[in-house]
Amino acid sequence: xxxxxxxxxxxxxxxxxxxxAKKVKAFTEAHPDKPLIRMGIGDVTLPLAPxxxxxxxxxxxxxxxxxxxxxxxxxxxxxxxxxxxxxxYYKSFGVSLNIADIRVNDGAKSDCGNITDIFxxxxxxxxxxxAYPVYVDSNVMAGRKIIYADSNEANxxxxxxxxxxxxxxxxxxxxxxxxxxxxxxxxxAAWVDYALINEAVIIFDSAYEAFISDASLPRSIYAVPGAxxxxxxxxxxxxxxxxTGTRCGYTVIPEELTVKASDGSDVSLAQIWGRRQGSKxxxxxxxxxxxxxxxxxxxxxxxxxxxxxYYRKNARLMADTLTELGINxxxxxxxxxxxxxxxxxxGSWEFFDYLLDxxxxxxxxxxxxxxxxxxxxxxxxxxxxxxTEEAMNRLKKLLG
Amino acid sequence: xxxxxxxxxxxxxxxxxxxxAKKVKAFTEAHPDKPLIRMGIGDVTLPLAPxxxxxxxxxxxxxxxxxxxxxxxxxxxxxxxxxxxxxxYYKSFGVSLNIADIRVNDGAKSDCGNITDIFxxxxxxxxxxxAYPVYVDSNVMAGRKIIYADSNEANxxxxxxxxxxxxxxxxxxxxxxxxxxxxxxxxxAAWVDYALINEAVIIFDSAYEAFISDASLPRSIYAVPGAxxxxxxxxxxxxxxxxTGTRCGYTVIPEELTVKASDGSDVSLAQIWGRRQGSKxxxxxxxxxxxxxxxxxxxxxxxxxxxxxYYRKNARLMADTLTELGINxxxxxxxxxxxxxxxxxxGSWEFFDYLLDxxxxxxxxxxxxxxxxxxxxxxxxxxxxxxTEEAMNRLKKLLG
Numbered sequence: 073x074x075x076x077x078x079x080x081x082x083x084x085x086x087x088x089x090x091x092x093a094k095k096v097k098a099f100t101e102a103h104p105d106k107p108l109i110r111m112g113i114g115d116v117t118l119p120l121a122p123x124x125x126x127x128x129x130x131x132x133x134x135x136x137x138x139x140x141x142x143x144x145x146x147x148x149x150x151x152x153x154x155x156x157x158x159x160x161y162y163k164s165f166g167v168s169l170n171i172a173d174i175r176v177n178d179g180a181k182s183d184c185g186n187i188t189d190i191f192x193x194x195x196x197x198x199x200x201x202x203a204y205p206v207y208v209d210s211n212v213m214a215g216r217k218i219i220y221a222d223s224n225e226a227n228x229x230x231x232x233x234x235x236x237x238x239x240x241x242x243x244x245x246x247x248x249x250x251x252x253x254x255x256x257x258x259x260x261a262a263w264v265d266y267a268l269i270n271e272a273v274i275i276f277d278s279a280y281e282a283f284i285s286d287a288s289l290p291r292s293i294y295a296v297p298g299a300x301x302x303x304x305x306x307x308x309x310x311x312x313x314x315x316t317g318t319r320c321g322y323t324v325i326p327e328e329l330t331v332k333a334s335d336g337s338d339v340s341l342a343q344i345w346g347r348r349q350g351s352k353x354x355x356x357x358x359x360x361x362x363x364x365x366x367x368x369x370x371x372x373x374x375x376x377x378x379x380x381x382y383y384r385k386n387a388r389l390m391a392d393t394l395t396e397l398g399i400n401x402x403x404x405x406x407x408x409x410x411x412x413x414x415x416x417x418x419g420s421w422e423f424f425d426y427l428l429d430x431x432x433x434x435x436x437x438x439x440x441x442x443x444x445x446x447x448x449x450x451x452x453x454x455x456x457x458x459x460t461e462e463a464m465n466r467l468k469k470l471l472g
Numbered sequence: 473x474x475x476x477x478x479x480x481x482x483x484x485x486x487x488x489x490x491x492x493a494k495k496v497k498a499f500t501e502a503h504p505d506k507p508l509i510r511m512g513i514g515d516v517t518l519p520l521a522p523x524x525x526x527x528x529x530x531x532x533x534x535x536x537x538x539x540x541x542x543x544x545x546x547x548x549x550x551x552x553x554x555x556x557x558x559x560x561y562y563k564s565f566g567v568s569l570n571i572a573d574i575r576v577n578d579g580a581k582s583d584c585g586n587i588t589d590i591f592x593x594x595x596x597x598x599x600x601x602x603a604y605p606v607y608v609d610s611n612v613m614a615g616r617k618i619i620y621a622d623s624n625e626a627n628x629x630x631x632x633x634x635x636x637x638x639x640x641x642x643x644x645x646x647x648x649x650x651x652x653x654x655x656x657x658x659x660x661a662a663w664v665d666y667a668l669i670n671e672a673v674i675i676f677d678s679a680y681e682a683f684i685s686d687a688s689l690p691r692s693i694y695a696v697p698g699a700x701x702x703x704x705x706x707x708x709x710x711x712x713x714x715x716t717g718t719r720c721g722y723t724v725i726p727e728e729l730t731v732k733a734s735d736g737s738d739v740s741l742a743q744i745w746g747r748r749q750g751s752k753x754x755x756x757x758x759x760x761x762x763x764x765x766x767x768x769x770x771x772x773x774x775x776x777x778x779x780x781x782y783y784r785k786n787a788r789l790m791a792d793t794l795t796e797l798g799i800n801x802x803x804x805x806x807x808x809x810x811x812x813x814x815x816x817x818x819g820s821w822e823f824f825d826y827l828l829d830x831x832x833x834x835x836x837x838x839x840x841x842x843x844x845x846x847x848x849x850x851x852x853x854x855x856x857x858x859x860t861e862e863a864m865n866r867l868k869k870l871l872g
Contacts, residue, residue, distance in 0.1 A: 073640065073670070073671035073672075073731075073732065074591065074595055074640040074641055074671060074672055074673045074731055075591065075592035075593075075594055075595050075640065075731075075734075076590060076591060076592055076731050076733060076739055076741070076744060077589060077590055077591055077592045077744070078592060078733060078734060080590065080739075080744040080747055080748070081733060081735075081737075081739070083747065115543035115544045116543055117538070117541070117543065118538065118541070119535060119536050119537050119538050119541040120532075120535045120536050120541070121536075122536060124536075125532050125533060125535060125536035128528070128529075128532040128535075128759060129528075129529045129532050129533070132520075132525050132528040132529050132532065132759075132763075133525060133529070135519060135520045135525060135528075135717065135718060136519050136520050136521075136522060136524075136525035137519050138517070138518065138519050141517070141518070141519040141520070141714075141717075142717040143515035143516055143517065143714075143716040143717045144515045144716045144717060145717060178578055178754070178756075178757075179754045181751075181752065181753065181754045182752060182753055182754065184752075185751050185752025185753070186586070186752055189477060189613065190476060190477055190480065191474065191475065191476060191477055192475035192476055192477045192478060193475075194475055195474055195475050205751075206751050206752075209751040210751050210752060213589065213748065213751065240473065240474040240475065241474055270473070271473035271474060272473075272474055273474045314541075314543075316543040316544045316754075317535065317541075317542040317543045317544060317545060317755075317757070317758045318535060318757050318758065318759070319754065319755065319756065319757040320757075331473075331474055331475075331476050332473065333476060333478060333481060334475075334478060335481075337481075339476055339480075339481070341476070344476060344477070344480040347480055347483065348480070348613065351581075351585050351605070351606050351609040351610050351613065352581065352582060352584075352585025352586055352606075352610060353581065353582055353585070354578070354579045354581045354582065354716075354719065355717075355719065356578075356719065357578075357717070357718050357719040357720075357757055357760050358717045358718065359528060359532075359718070359759065359760075360757050360759075360760070363532075
């Protein structure tokens with residue numbers, strides 16, 4: 073009889089967004105005259121940049137002509153034109169990457185979930201709390217032991233390593249989802265030190281790096297010396313260039329990153345990840361890779377920065393409003409997320425209902441991202457400026 | 473210290489295509505005046521159908537306009553427009569599917585490799601030999617016990633179940649890669665019976681179904697009664713519509729397919745696969761899904777059938793040539809692959825060298841697909857008609 077992976081049965085179902093949808097539906101049915109402002113979505117809303125659209129169309133045309141048609145990509149790791157463009161992009165903020173260390177994928181979530189395949193059982197996985205749920209869920213599925221590092225008000229929602237705690241695999245995300253906090257170079261260096269001492273691997277999610285405007289903050293973990301010996305970096309164009317529905321990202325595993333096997337041999341993580349991908353992935357659509365390449369052209373950068381700046385302006389407005397109201401928060405600068413402490417000691421869900429009922433603003437209760445999210449609340453910068461402004465005006469009237 | 477998944481270290485590296493490339497390189501360097509005819513590639517060569525190109529371009533344009541832009545797809549399981557188109561396509565050959573049972577993916581290889589995640593340790597995996605290497609490799613990575621069912625000359629390279637053998641997970645591919653053999657409905661019914669009796673799950677790879685011209689042969693395992701209770705079907709548009717570089721496929725897990733967990737509860741495989749995908753996949757690019765939808769329109773079917781017919785004509789020419797030469801083979805009809813017995817008791821690699829040296833035709837040694845491939849050889853129908861004709865003329869001169 074076939075046996076299923078019973079780890080799936082022990083998974084807590086994440087009811088967060090289902091519960092939000094239910095509450096929103098009930099409210100709109102009861103109050104069809106009160107339109108909502110949705111500040112809970114973690115999805116972009118501005119269209120693809122014109123250069124990206126044109127690049128996809130041009131590549132689609134190539135696919136329709138025998139002479140320029142492309143079938144399977146030989147390596148499945150991404151065309152060199154895109155890997156070179158990504159390496160050049162990194163160069164623009166001072167990080168040097170080998171082309172061969174970059175693998176193009178269909179978005180960070182896939183690799184972030186699938187990377188568990190290359191690690192053995194018996195690893196202890198450390199996740200900061202609160203966190204993007206994929207880090208926890210993909211490891212629960214694999215039956216791994218998970219421990220948590222607290223991100224909280226005291227440390228500005230930027231958990232730091234504890235030398236008395238042992239971990240083998242560490243998930244970090246900066247700028248952070250959901251808290252918007254950003255690690256400084258010194259903070260990241262502390263994590264790199266911890267990983268090197270513990271012979272641990274850091275999986276660094278830099279999905280929101282494009283929102284960093286403060287040049288002193290690291291946009292890649294490889295800005296920290298030694299990181300190439302212990303860190304895998306994952307990023308995507310979802311937030312950088314509005315690719316949430318277009319699907320393209322990349323994973324960097326430096327050749328310097330080796331791990332001792334039980335027979336004492338040094339094993340290259342890039343090599344076994346390549347072996348994994350060779351059997352379980354067949355590369356990203358050629359037209360989409362051309363679209364991604366266009367993001368990194370000077371014109372593509374100019375056009376995509378416009379969208380980022382638009383969201384940033386929203387985030388700034390939210391941050392300024394909360395400052396004015398005397399509400400404690402992280403994010404809002406260098407991040408599209410604002411993570412705020414629910415006023416008057418309200419719980420996350422209590423505050424959710426309070427905003428929905430009184431000013432028809434929908435956000436995300438922080439406890440959906442981990443226990444340290446209790447009493448906190450996430451707002452996002454992806455709505456229009458007009459709606460963001462209206463939501464902030466209502467918030468000021470309500471709480472001011 | 474982080475521990476890697478050491479199953480990767482025990483994997484035999486598949487040197488097949490590397491070795492072929494080396495031999496071909498050495499030959500062309502020694503004989504630059506003798507151009508090769510490549511009949512080894514398993515990749516399509518004809519361009520995308522015009523309706524597909526137009527659909528991708530139109531969708532790319534939509535992505536460039538705020539009002540029609542699409543971000544994350546809610547379910548990640550594929551837009552209904554495409555899932556409905558796939559269900560209608562199945563209806564055209566008499567198979568009825570629920571829309572909800574279909575999940576769109578970025579090609580069959582991903583799901584075929586990733587599906588191992590939902591099964592527990594302790595399953596015995598049965599793979600026919602020879603076979604597409606992903607079935608074996610993805611299970612070696614997961615540390616599963618693998619047994620083989622012999623496909624050989626005696627059974628027309630269509631392995632049948634042995635009631636004395638116990639298996640929990642069974643991989644079947646029809647039309648078969650590499651042998652081109654196609655299961656009849658009765659043969660598939662025997663596998664379905666075996667699976668139902670053993671409470672096993674069949675993973676049915678129908679990637680080459682569009683090559684079936686004989687209406688009596690099943691194009692889906694669901695043409696067999698009872699299959700929805702025991703079989704997962706995976707297909708892609710790679711061979712159906714030349715999507716090898718465009719990337720789109722689909723997996724069907726019927727709601728009827730449940731498995732008993734250790735606590736006695738019935739678990740829906742579709743549900744845990746959905747949970748898996750929810751954490752490790754974020755859907756297929758919207759423009760690509762629109763391109764895939766176009767494949768299933770009447771005009772798309774007409775245009776893509778033209779390409780299939782072109783490859784079929786090549787396959788038929790190869791089959792006729794081998795018949796004329798008195799060489800035993802499978803495939804060639806209902807399949808883009810021709811699987812032939814190396815003449816004069818030559819080994820696979822011996823015959824490879826023989827063809828390369830004498831007539832500059834490159835094929836694939838059968839032993840690369842499993843031990844039963846020794847002494848057999850694969851030719852593919854994906855070259856041009858002119859080259860296929862020339863290769864067959866040379867073969868006739870050499871062996872006739």
